[in-house]
Amino acid sequence: MSRRLVNLTLDTLEDLPRPCRQCVYWELDPVSAERACATGDPGLEKEAWVSQTLLEWGSCGKLAYVDGMPAGFVMYAPPAYVPRSMAFPTSPVSADAALLTTAKVVPAFAGGGLGRMLVQGVARDLTKRGIKAIEAFGDAKADEADEEREGACVAPVDFFLSVGFKTVRPHFRYPRLRLELRTALSWKSDVEYALEKLLGSMSPEKLLRPMPATSSLEN
Numbered sequence: 001m002s003r004r005l006v007n008l009t010l011d012t013l014e015d016l017p018r019p020c021r022q023c024v025y026w027e028l029d030p031v032s033a034e035r036a037c038a039t040g041d042p043g044l045e046k047e048a049w050v051s052q053t054l055l056e057w058g059s060c061g062k063l064a065y066v067d068g069m070p071a072g073f074v075m076y077a078p079p080a081y082v083p084r085s086m087a088f089p090t091s092p093v094s095a096d097a098a099l100l101t102t103a104k105v106v107p108a109f110a111g112g113g114l115g116r117m118l119v120q121g122v123a124r125d126l127t128k129r130g131i132k133a134i135e136a137f138g139d140a141k142a143d144e145a146d147e148e149r150e151g152a153c154v155a156p157v158d159f160f161l162s163v164g165f166k167t168v169r170p171h172f173r174y175p176r177l178r179l180e181l182r183t184a185l186s187w188k189s190d191v192e193y194a195l196e197k198l199l200g201s202m203s204p205e206k207l208l209r210p211m212p213a214t215s216s217l218e219n
Contacts, residue, residue: 020104062121073103075102134178
């Protein structure tokens, strides 16, 4: 079974589950989102948001593929790009953190570690940009069998806790959670870390230069 992680782009946006592809819960403020769903085309609004964020800030999502099939995704951005973030009772997001808005794994692929793989991919990306942490709003009542509930696009608290987040501002419904990026990056296995350390200590010239042959004529 092959697994790979790719950045969210306007091309890979099409691989999001259809309901998520048409959802602008996070991308617009509550009034604008309701208006877009009632009279506009939320899919175009979603595409416009992704395009603007990519141009102004950079990568804002990751998709996981298993044997070539879309199996899960996460989206993230600075809070300033996420109007909905200010509507939560536990806002605002900390100044040193990016906001992870949506995280989903296709049920058929649940339990295989894709959630952690996605979050670690986000951590690697944000670390390169000098960001210290990821924060998220979790839904403490996500298990309720009500698909039309307010906040249906908010990932369950249990998901965030399972991938290393800690609660920084409690709330009976929408606590705010945080993951320090150095914690996420420490998930690497000892073997992976040792290999990366070895390769990182070698210059490209050393990696490409063939080992000298040992001459049998040398004394």
